[in-house]
């Protein structure tokens with residue numbers, strides 16, 4: 001059996017944040033040696049379409065870690081997608097996480113890449129140098145008519161050429177196992193990494209859970225009720241919660257863990273310290 005993967009996600013600094021903050025994040029992650037670091041991509045009409053490629057390039061060239069660039073395509077035409085892919089090629093990324101992206105109020109999709117699978121096929125056909133990643137949803141995508149319909153659509157994405165899946169965050173491992181069983185039963189046989197987002201702030205948990213239709217199980221609800229007002233205590237409890245989730249997932253034999261670093265390297269490091277040995281045994 002191959003060893004489970006450990007990978008991380010970072011995002012480009014917000015527009016009003018100093019540009020150097022991404023260096024603070026990456027410096028803080030130094031020594032963790034993830035299999036790759038993925039960099040998110042904004043959606044809709046972006047002011048700066050170069051941020052993902054620039055940060056991916058920095059990760060590869062200055063930190064010597066393979067980089068994966070996210071790309072959301074429903075608001076892009078072919079020319080814009082080609083432009084983004086050219087930038088990713090220049091940054092020598094290892095792969096592209098091909099995404100549809102969320103709807104943006106008041107903006108009309110370009111009508112070229114309506115589903116992530118359209119982008120997967122396009123990259124597969126035009127850029128053989130990239131590994132193509134796809135997103136998946138342990139509790140079903142919020143817009144899917146049913147859990148099974150979402151699995152069927154995921155199979156289309158894999159058939160189109162996605163060779164590695166990364167999951168949405170989830171707070172109850174049982175939801176991930178149910179999804180894994182359904183995906184394997186549907187013939188989806190590519191590696192599926194479990195996406196873990198550490199809890200550090202009650203408001204953001206509530207917002208993310210609502211946005212992603214993720215269930216907050218009773219055990220986490222108790223933590224939020226007890227320490228939601230105290231960010232230090234909640235961060236500690238959140239680190240323990242994420243570490244326990246990861247330990248259990250590794251014991252179950254998952255293919256890998258994708259940790260949403262949220263550009264908080266201190267939290268990421270503490271979780272890594274708790275689980276590092278488990279990736280080796």
Ligand code: FAD
Pocket residue numbers: 039040041042043070071072097098099100101102103114115116117134135136141142143144145149150153154156157166167168169195
């Ligand atoms: P799709 O795979 O296209 O699925 C979207 C919906 O369409 C689902 O309900 C699916 O069942 C349905 N569907 C798919 N194919 C078909 C078909 N052929 N016919 C009918 N229905 C279909 N957002 C960002 O803006 N930037 C990021 O960097 C980013 N990174 C992410 C990373 C991960 C690991 C994950 C899990 C999500 C990320 N997102 C990001 C959020 C993502 O953009 C949203 O969840 C979005 O709503 C769906 O994108 P998708 O690529 O999964 O879409």
